Amino acid sequence: MNKYTIHPIVVGTKVFDKGMMTYQYDYGTPYTIPIYSWYIAGGEKKILIDTGEMHPVISEDREKAIGGKIYTLEEGLARYGLKPEDIDVVIHTHLHTDHCENDYKCSNAVFYIHEKELETINNPHPLDYRYVEDFIYEIREAGQIRTVSTDQELFPGISVMHTPAHTPGGMTVFIDTERGKTAITGFCVIRENFEPPLQVKAMEMEVIPPGTSTDTYAAYDLMLKVRDMADYVIPLHEPEFAAIESI
Template identity: 65%
Template sequence: MTYSIHPMVVGSKVFDKGMMTYQQNYGEPYTIPIYSWLVKGGDKNILIDTGEMHPIKSDDREKALGGPIVTFEEGLAKHGLTPEDIHIIIHTHLHNDHCENDSKCSNAQIWVHEKELEHIHNPHPLDFRYLEDYIEEVEENGQINTITEAEKEIVPGIRAVHTPAHTEGGMTIVIDTAEGKVAITGFCIIDENLNPPAAVKGMEMDVIPPGTCTSPERAYNIMLQVKEMADIIIPLHEPHYASVERIG
């Protein structure tokens, strides 16, 4: 079974680029897209993350990203779908900007790592991005499935791999496509993290850890492992994909 991946920009953030690139680019304004990734191919409509509920739309942000910002419903409608048509949601992690639309998908089975559930219900004060309000309804409805393994096949050709670089329960999603294996990283990075500029490589660094990470050293090593997992690696917040209709 092979699939195609369709990026939907359902939110954005404007902040210091150093939030993406550990110990690099501080003081440089940067705009990132927040994606929900629609996966087509089998008999199930599958999403990787669900993005923001109320995305800010502005000409400045869309120009910075190079593509349109849409609501969750608008993004799905372009593919002839509604939130109720979604069968499966797989979460890279449960920071709010990755799960705000879960409750709209009343027919979906939702897959998350067990450590994400632990952290969203009992977050450390430093990790304010966990907001349990966004998952309480789907949890009460029995829609959540927890992953405890290091690797879990969700459906044939799609597997979730535990990669705790950005959060303790972060998962990288590996998808079989006609162009080879595609990995959507389970940590918040841009392309520069995976392909550092010459100045960084000159420091003998092959990758740049996420600006927010569980441990810089562990994140660095996990990123090297993820780079070997697939033929195509998609950084979770890389702006390039805002203008891409299809991967795979």
């Protein structure tokens, strides 16, 4: 069975209120999140999970805030001797802009996207301004999209599960690594969402749902499901991975 290595590449950041990550907790606290593209090495195909921002803000203060270096997608992949056109597969956790702005650069890749996410980007609700259909225009016109409609194994040791905690078509990716079954969450959270502080646990909450979700109750339950299915959880925007070479 394949044992993959996950390489976090920081391809952007956002500075906003921490409550955007942690529902009903820590509102009013300025917070910087890294935006990742995850390079999955160890199999026959060169795989990315999400592609990140096209023009990331690269500044000393943002790199200090996340504890790691920020790259363009080209710079990040070059660390592994790759170019965007070398990528064979992109798996999308979801299609908010910060996760798909570089899709067009991966001109030879097949893109796996959940059907609900494709429906949503075609007709987003006015409350969710983070969908911009233009960013998947090239890959859709080129026939690069493979629509995912069921939970399934895409490749040996890599499977996806529909987890609409943050967006209607969010997918969590499970990857077999040396640490066991590792989940890259299909919803935007940090480590604190899965490991709440004592004052939150005292309210009998095991996890903190994403700050923005399609259904907060359902998001809470999905987080527990992902946590219990995985040996190791990678929250999609956790800063601790910004300084880590591999998982």
